[in-house]
Amino acid sequence: MPLRDECGVIGFYNVEDASQKAYYGLFALQHRGQESAGIVSMESSTGKTYTYRHMGMVTEVFSRSILRKLPGDMAIGHVRYSTHGASAPRNIQPLVVEYHWGTFAVAHNGNIVNADILRKELQREGAIFHTTIDTEILLHLIAMDDSEYIENKIVNSLDKLRGAFSMVMLTPRYLIAARDPNGFRPLVLGRLGEGWVVASETCAFDLIGARYERDIEPGEVLFIGESGLFSKYLSGRGKRSYCVFELIYFARPDSMIFDGVSVYEIRKKFGEKLAEEQYIDADMVIPVPDSGVPAAIGYSQRSGIPFEMGLIRNHYIGRTFIQPEQGQRDIGVKLKLNPVKNLLKGKRVVVIDDSIVRGTTSRKIIRMLRNAGAKEVHLRISSPPVTHPCFYGIDTPAQKELIASQKASSIEDIRKELEADSLGYLSIEGLMEVVGKAENFCYACFTGNYPVDPIGVERTLQMSLFEISKEEEK
Numbered sequence: 173m174p175l176r177d178e179c180g181v182i183g184f185y186n187v188e189d190a191s192q193k194a195y196y197g198l199f200a201l202q203h204r205g206q207e208s209a210g211i212v213s214m215e216s217s218t219g220k221t222y223t224y225r226h227m228g229m230v231t232e233v234f235s236r237s238i239l240r241k242l243p244g245d246m247a248i249g250h251v252r253y254s255t256h257g258a259s260a261p262r263n264i265q266p267l268v269v270e271y272h273w274g275t276f277a278v279a280h281n282g283n284i285v286n287a288d289i290l291r292k293e294l295q296r297e298g299a300i301f302h303t304t305i306d307t308e309i310l311l312h313l314i315a316m317d318d319s320e321y322i323e324n325k326i327v328n329s330l331d332k333l334r335g336a337f338s339m340v341m342l343t344p345r346y347l348i349a350a351r352d353p354n355g356f357r358p359l360v361l362g363r364l365g366e367g368w369v370v371a372s373e374t375c376a377f378d379l380i381g382a383r384y385e386r387d388i389e390p391g392e393v394l395f396i397g398e399s400g401l402f403s404k405y406l407s408g409r410g411k412r413s414y415c416v417f418e419l420i421y422f423a424r425p426d427s428m429i430f431d432g433v434s435v436y437e438i439r440k441k442f443g444e445k446l447a448e449e450q451y452i453d454a455d456m457v458i459p460v461p462d463s464g465v466p467a468a469i470g471y472s473q474r475s476g477i478p479f480e481m482g483l484i485r486n487h488y489i490g491r492t493f494i495q496p497e498q499g500q501r502d503i504g505v506k507l508k509l510n511p512v513k514n515l516l517k518g519k520r521v522v523v524i525d526d527s528i529v530r531g532t533t534s535r536k537i538i539r540m541l542r543n544a545g546a547k548e549v550h551l552r553i554s555s556p557p558v559t560h561p562c563f564y565g566i567d568t569p570a571q572k573e574l575i576a577s578q579k580a581s582s583i584e585d586i587r588k589e590l591e592a593d594s595l596g597y598l599s600i601e602g603l604m605e606v607v608g609k610a611e612n613f614c615y616a617c618f619t620g621n622y623p624v625d626p627i628g629v630e631r632t633l634q635m636s637l638f639e640i641s642k643e644e645e646k
């Protein structure tokens with residue numbers, strides 16, 4: 173639950189008022205990034221480009237008058253939570269540049285693991301960077317590629333990147349959608365009237381009335397232009413490593429991702445499996461809202477223990493809320509969650525959450541439930557213990573801060589630290605069984621088996637991506 177989302181992207185081709193649709197689409201993808209938002213629109217008839225990007229949530233960044241200043245039938249958009257590069261105005265996406273053959277804009281979700289190596293090579297060759305984000309590397313690679321055609325320049329440049337990228341790009345001729353050969357992050361293609369839409373998740377399609385067509389394949393670079401659609405493919409294609417955490421927590425439950433998996437249904441199945449593996453006799457099952465709800469429903473239905481909403485979430489805490497000062501930290505969780513005292517008094521409660529990272533939030537929730545009168549508090553987690561950081565675009569803390577990775581920490585040690593009466597995780601085998609086609613997924617934050625070498629593993633294991641990028645900016 174306390175892991176941070178990465179980014180969300182959206183793109184349109186041949187759609188009336190494309191920026192307006194991008195606004196709605198980004199609003200639906202807001203859960204993937206709340207720090208900044210941006211839209212680049214383009215008129216296909218003239219190639220004229222319009223850009224607006226700012227720090228803040230989608231509804232804070234755009235107004236009706238701003239959207240009117242973004243005309244065109246093509247657009248790409250981005251919501252960002254920084255995992256690489258500081259949270260600063262110059263790093264807001266989409267990035268836009270002018271080449272001798274016209275405008276090029278790009279928006280990226282994921283994390284490029286060889287970014288620092290490529291950046292240093294490019295700088296030695298004379299490139300000057302304007303941002304500290306990995307996405308800018310692609311712009312320099314394209315500029316330096318000596319292929320004759322833009323299509324080949326883009327594919328050759330993407331082929332040099334390692335790690336996770338689901339990208340949308342805009343040129344005067346094309347909307348382009350690209351996904352890394354492992355397909356870590358989702359990217360889906362939809363139809364809107366006579367036009368086309370690409371987005372991180374299908375929940376963006378629902379809001380604008382687009383129809384899901386298919387996923388962009390791992391390793392596919394899809395060009396959408398006047399003569400229709402055509403694809404080119406990156407080398408290394410074939411080994412899929414979809415991020416299983418998208419299914420556990422990141423994606424919206426009303427989305428379908430990774431070749432049509434319903435996020436809601438699979439989370440419910442994680443809860444069912446958890447009830448089979450980690451049953452405990454209790455009076456009620458309660459979720460940690462919102463992300464724990466589908467798994468709690470599954471746990472309740474499989475165990476026969478009644479489902480109740482014992483914790484109520486306040487949805488209105490925004491980015492601008494005055495954060496508590498040091499010494500008032502305990503109020504942080506209370507601002508978001510409040511227990512229903514009458515329901516909990518004297519009851520044995522099974523609390524369902526999707527994951528534990530540092531454990532601090534879980535301990536506060538357990539204390540909160542006890543203070544509300546719960547007789548017993550049993551914690552059940554619908555994923556295995558998180559023992560390793562992610563290098564593919566999810567902001568995880570350094571390994572030493574993960575409660576389940578601390579040396580010699582057994583489940584019993586974690587239980588004591590969290591002050592729960594009992595603790596049970598979904599097993600990795602159980603997770604794989606529910607996911608099906610288990611070989612198509614990445615589980616590295618549970619196993620440490622990284623499908624793409626994160627480069628300098630020893631050093632990176634001790635530091636989160638955020639710490640590394642901050643260090644390198646000094």
Ligand code: SF4
Nearest residue numbers: 415416562614616617
């Ligand atoms: S390490 Fe974990 S969070 Fe990162 S891509 Fe793999 S499964 Fe997803």
